[in-house]
Amino acid sequence: MLDKLILYMGFPFVRYALIVGVLIALCSSLLGVTLVLKRYSFIGDGLSHVAFGALAIATVLQLTNKMIIVLPLTILFAILLLRKGQNAKIKGDAAIAMLSVGALAFGYLIMNLFPTSSNISGDVCSTLFGSTSILTLTKADVWACGILAVIVILIFILFYNRIFAVTFDENFANAVGTKVNLYNLLIATVIAVIIVLAMNLVGSLLISALVIFPALSAMSILKSFRSVTIFSAVSSMICALVGIIISILAGTPVGSTIVAVDCILFGVCYLIGRIKG
């Protein structure tokens, strides 16, 4: 098996997949802690479906670079969902559900009404489940993902204290002079970018797992925000790495393999948490 892995590591697209996969897992886990604590766990799902809808529009328009439409639309809807925060008229879960199913339905409808390939179901399935997307990245894709990931990480590190304040108590943060709306806008934008990147790794339907599971695994055994964030980031990277390696060795879909590894880790952490009491 080790010989096989060494053989596979000789392929550039495998190295690209490992680099990008680990970076995406890191970014999604960092923001995942904030989202879970703000009760926005399913925003990854909602935004990924919006991104799917945007991808459908870009596909129908036969754009070479689909990010021109996908990224701005996803950011726009992320801002609409998160900017108002706790004071929104339509609260988090209802707004996410509304956008999620609406975008998914419209996206699939558009792709069927204006087909651009002979295998619509295959294209949709591949986008939804991310079976091999992460293994088909070009060098330019890797650079783009890498730069975006570094920006996300830097934003999180630089604005850690303010993100912490906005996460736990918006009203208090507002009262002490923190620009809550601005930081909600920043969080929304960063989340949208991560969602669009993560679609390449695990597909639209499984993005929530990258966001939720590392955070919940960490919260099962650790208590402080800092330790939860660090554990979430490290465990997410390891799970992504292990998931990609298992999938290329065993010939399984990449996205679901990564999520399965995340689930197993959550199970282990949950048991440890129960034993600890």
Add this chain to the structure above:
Amino acid sequence: MYKKVNILLGLLMALVFVGCGSTEAASVQETEVAEEQVAEEPEVEVEDSESLENELLLEDENVDADPGVDLDLTALSSTMVYSEVFNMMMAPEEYEGKTIKMDGVCNVYQDSETGKTYYACIVQDATQCCSQGLEFVLDESQYEASDYPENGDEIVISGDFSTYTEGDYQYITILNSVLE
């Protein structure tokens, strides 16, 4: 909390000791039984060892790529094969002139306008919902038109990766292919 962890550790250690003890006690008996089996049924054991060797060979074949080709897709998992074929289509210039070996399902397509028949070796991704393939042309010095496989046949081919232009489009093909 520490009490529960200590109890759990104690149970695990107990299991380990029990496991070691029973193995040591049984190992002598197992050896004696094994020796009797060797004496009584030599033929069965030879067949078993042959089948085990065959399994090992198959595993080795999966790990060791064919040294006679530049890129042996038969040594890769389905996920890797699909990804590599995708990359071949996206950047064919990087594979130009290389010998490729691949296995898949034969797909036959006839152009209704030109009447020309095209043969391709199709591979699927892990979810089996997406498929793609590479066109191949058999080595004319070894094969005739009747030697081409039928639609749906499982095939293993090796040949030279090449590109050509028809009309306004560039196509990929494996020239001088050999069926294995």
